[in-house]
Amino acid sequence: MKTYDCIVIGGGVVGTAVLDRLAFHDLATLLLEKDDDVSVGASRANSGIVHAGYDCKPGTLKAKFNVRGNHLMWSLVDDLDVPHLKCGSLVVADKDNKAGIDELYDKGVKNGVEVEVWDKQKTMSFEPNLSDNIEWSLYAKEAGIVSPYQLAIALADRAVLNGAEIHLEEGVTALERKDGLWVVTTEKSQYLAKTVVNCAGAYGADVNDLAGAEHYETSFRKGEYYVLDNTERQNVETVIFPLPTKAGKGILVAPTADGNVIYGPTSHLCDLDDTSVTLDGLQDIRSNVAKTYKNPVVRxxxxxxxxxxxxxGDDFVIGESKVVDDFYMAIGICSPGLSSAPAIAEHLENLIAGDVALKDNVVTRLPRAKRLSELDGDELNTLIxxxxxxxxxxxxxxxxxEAEIVKAIHSPLPAVTVDAVKRRVRAxxxxxxxxxxxxxxxxxxxxxTGKDITxxxxxxKGSNIAxxxxxxxxxx
Amino acid sequence: MIKKYDVVVIGGGPAGMAAALSALKKGAKVLVVERDVRLGGILNQCIHNGFGLHYFGEELTGPEYADRFVKLVESEDIDVMLESMVLRLTPDKKVEILSPEGYITVEAGAVVLAMGCRERTAGAIAVPGTRPAGVYTAGMAQKLCNMKGYLVGKKVVILGSGDIGLIMARRMTLEGAKVELVLELMPYSSGLKRNIVQCLNDFDIPIKYAHTITRLEGSPRLTGLYYAPVDENRNPILEKEEYVSCDTLLLSVGLIPENDLLSGMDVEMSPITSGAVVDENRMTSIPGVFSCGNVLHVHDLVDNVSREAEIAGGAAADYALGNVTAGDTVSVRATDGVRYALPQRITKGGEGKVDVFFRTVDVYTKKRIVVEVDGNEIYSRKTMILAPGEMEKITLARQDLVGDVIVRLK
Structure with missing residues (x-):
């Protein structure tokens, strides 16, 4: 049985970010993911927004990691060649709700975030397609968008290039202590680990239970979205939020780093893994988008x-278990989880590998991927x-x-399903x-891959096409 | 060295091939640019019969129909680029083409758009529920079945009654699948009557009109779906929801002309057809740019595509060779039960006859098709039944077209 210094459970954006940081160190690391690819849970299906951090309750882990995560994100996505745009964000309000904007402004200042309150004229000149009733906005220039799945994939790729291992379709079924080590049992195999990091997303509380660590009650909230054709992208400049409510940041209009526009998310309590879209949810989006955005084009x-x-609970759960040894957690990572991921990884790296030497010759910058859609005729002819x-x-x-697809299939973390190819190259x-x-x-x-079409x-697993x-x- | 052609035809399906042959007959030097590894377009996957009754006077399969044109194109002096995609088209008719040979720019005297159409997807109509494997457009399932030899599933529901969906109901049945149900949102089919009879009725496949899907179930593969009748606003009546178990859902909910190439050009488009607005020569608002086949408007029969493409290809050659004189046009407008009429413009003062094609908004019995110019009826024909699934043709005398033309039902 192979012994690892650290096993990360869960290949979402947090798990891959943690693995990526640990892989810089002289450590044997392994990430276990139960599904066919990294980034297939909440990390794939969110708004793709890098929040500035003005709306988190001051003093919380959410506030701390969001603000630091935003700071780390923009150089990280550049290093990893992940599609992104620092387009800022606007929270918009009508004349009766200026107080909400002021409240957010105060929170932003307390959290150390650069924010500005804009009047109608300034707001509209920045984002002309807002509803006529909008009078005020809170502008945060540090906010922006990234491709969330491409971020997790790039983190995984860099980690693999730096020597980390990733085993897909190996869900963890048992965690036991033996001779001062963790015995990690999966659907396929068994491994030993000096430390375990629980980044299991929706299954985070379950993994804690397997390990006998702190027990948490979990609830789930579904967020539904519309994705619009890329011809709509030219009409949306920035991320447009309504004023936040208890249920979340509200239904937004935002560009995506892939060049589309999204409307959403809804926020309804749901069961684990219930990612179905509902008629009510779609209706909810249509009626709410119209409150902030002048010309919703659901067609x-x-x-x-x-x-x-x-x-x-009300906050992230991040840190070392106080109940079992050598067990770390980053769970309950709801919004702003994507924005916080780089900072959560940095924090866990310090806790786990703070005194471990860095490897020589690590890869820090991934090569710029060539995308046909961005190349001119001469560049294409050279490549052809x-x-x-x-x-x-x-x-x-x-x-x-075809060249981009073949490259994705043979990338450090290979893409062997149609959706995995899609997330990497947009086919x-x-x-x-x-x-x-x-x-x-x-x-x-x-x-x-030598596999039959069927x-x-x-x-x-089980999603065979033909x-x-x-x-x-x-x-x- | 930039290559020059009189006519560049974009697309090597039925429209592109007929346009190219027609342009060649007029003496033009012609290039056909085709994305696929072979000519023929979607006809290659349409292995059923029913093609060519009007054009050739005999019944052919899709590949047979295509092959007649392929043989002609290959034997004539027409340049063909396969595995080649036009990435950009400029208003001055420079055509930028990518292929495994390289990236080249071609200068065209005239361009014929013949890119065909694509299928509306489950995503575009926001089908609620899960997003599992097992949900495909009918055309994708058709390609897998007829060209690759794979059956996507065995227990099938079809949403929409477009022709490809109906054809696939029969095909899947013949290949050993069970087609449980066809659901159609509208109170009538959008496909041909003959396909309802030959593909559904003959195989005892039920079709429920004015019904839609309310929820897909299953992950990672489809396991079943809920459906319900719709009210007069096409909203589902959820109290009447029913469940059907299935592993496959095929969509045949509309075809959309694939005009993405025109996005950078200021071509006047029709919001009804999603194709360009054209004159009787199928010329768009940009002189020298022509459009025909399903990229112009979705046709019912390929025979009509071929005829339309011959008009466009011939006119494109005339334009490129300087054999045309521009004139004033009259507009052709559709109203009172006529969804659109095409061409939308006709040049004034011509001789002979001109065909105008149209589709209706709904199913109508015992209506009169009427064409008016300046308030005068210049054409009238009684009909027994008119349906949106079938394209109608009226032939007008050009000397009558002295003012704007209105096509309506009475």
């Missing part, structure tokens, strides 16, 4: 989605001379070449939603 919808926020797959467009909506993420290219992507995965999956060869359809 430009190309997709809907929902993510589940995991809530433990080396590899003609650059001249073969697979995803016509997002202009993704199938455009307006035809893979109607044209999914079959091509399936064939390329099949060719590159084994090619959308994502998770179930039978026409010659072998069972009679039942």
């Amino acid at each position: 430009k919808c190309i997709r809907t989605y929902a993510g589940v926020r995991t809530i433990i 001379k080396e590899d003609e797959a650059w001249g073969r467009i697979v995803c016509r909506c997002e202009k993704v070449s 199938g993420m455009g307006r035809c939603q893979g109607g044209f290219c999914a079959t091509r992507v399936m064939e390329i995965i099949s060719r590159e 084994e090619i999956r959308k994502g998770k 179930l039978y060869s026409v010659k072998e359809v069972p009679n039942d």
Whole structure:
């Protein structure tokens, strides 16, 4: 049985960020993820917003890690070549709710965040498509957007390049102490670890229970979204929030780092893993967006989605267990979890590896990915001379070449499902939603991995796209 | 060295091939740019019969229909680029093309748009519930089945009654799947009557009109779905929700002309057809840029696509070779039960006849198709039944078109 210095449980943005930081040190590290790829839980299905940190209650872990996380994020996404835009954010209010803006401003100052209160004229000149009733706004220039899944994927890739291991489809089933070590049992294998870090997202409280660590009650809140066609992107300059309520930051209008626009999220209590979209939720979004945004265009919808926020009490749970040894937690990471992830990772790195030497020759900057959609004719011709797959467009909506897809399949953390390819290079993420290219992507995965077409999956185990060869359809 | 062609045809499906052949006949030097590894477009996956009855006077399968044009294109002096995609088209008709050979720019005297259409997706109509494997557009399932040899599932529900959905109901059945149900939001089918009969009725596949899906269930694979009748505003009546177990949902809920290439150009578009606004030659608002086939408006029969493309291709050659003179146009407007009429503009003063195509808003029985110019009826025809799934044609004498034209039902 292999002994690791540290095993991270959970491959969301927090788990991958922790693994990435630990991999800089002279440590044997392993990340265990129960699903087919990193970033398939809450890290995939959120707003993709890097919050400035003005609305967290001062003194909380959320406030501390959000503000520090925002500070770390912009250089991190540059190092990792993750699509991002520091576009600022606006919280908007009508004439009766100026007090809400002032309250946020005070919180922002207390949290050490640069915020400004803007009048109607300044607000509208920055974001012309706001509803006519908007009179005031709170502007935070440090806010922006990132591609949340591409962040987690890039963190995983860099960690692997720096020597960390990632085992997918290995959910943890038992955690026991033996001779001062953790015995980590998964669906497939068993490992020994000197320390364990619980970053298990929605399953965080369950993993704590497996380890006999602190017990927490968890609740879940679903957030549903509309994704709009990229032709709508030109109409949205920044992240537009209503005033926050007890249920959350409210239904926003925001650009995405992938070039679309989202409306959402709703906020309703739900069951674990219930990422279904509801008729009521969609109605809720439509009626609320219109309060802040002048011309909602739901007819430009190309997709809907929902993510589940995991809530433990009023704050994040971060740090070392006081009940069991060598067990660390980063759980209950709801909003602003994405924004906080780099700071949470930094904090856990200091706790776990503070006195461990750094490796020599670590990778700090990932090579800039070439994206066909961003290249000019001369650059394309140079690439095509080396590899003609650059001249073969697979995803016509997002202009993704076969070369990019092949590279994703053979990336440090390989993408072997259609959705994993989609999250890395956007093939199938455009307006035809893979109607044209999914079959091509399936064939390329099949060719590159040697799997039969009927084994090619959308994502998770059991999500095979085509179930039978026409010659072998069972009679039942 | 920038290559020059009289006519560049974008798309090598039925529209593109017919346009290219027609342009060649007029003496133009022609290039066809096709994304796929072969010519033929979507016809290659339409292995059922029913094509060519009007154009060839005999019944062919899709690949057979395509093959007749492919053989002609290949035997004639027409340049064809396969695995090639136009990334950009400029108003001065420079065509930027990417292929495994490289990235090139071609100068065109005239351009014919023949890119076809794409299918509306589950995402675009925001189908509620989970987002599992097992939910595909009918065309994607058709491609997997007919071209790759894979059946997506065995227990199938189809949403929408577009022609591809109906065809796939039959295809899946013949391949050993059970099609449980077809659901159609509207009180009538958007597909051809003959497909309802031959693909559903003949196989005892039930279709429920004025019904829609209220929720998908299952993850990671579809396990079933809830559906309900809709009220007159097309909102589901949730008290009447029912459940059907299935592993596959195919969508046939509309086709959208794929005009993404025009996004950087100031081409006048029709919000009804989602295609360009064209004159009787199928020329768009940008002189020398023509459009035909499903990228212009979604057709019912490929035979009509071929005929339309011949008009566009011939006119594109005339334009490129300097054989046209521009003239004033009259507008063609649709109203009173007519959803759109095409072409939307006709040049004044021409001789002979001109065909105008239209689709209706709803199903109508015993209506009269009426065309008026300046308040005078210039055309009238009695009909027994009109349905949105079938494209109608009226032939007008051009000498009658002295003012703006209105097409309506009475």
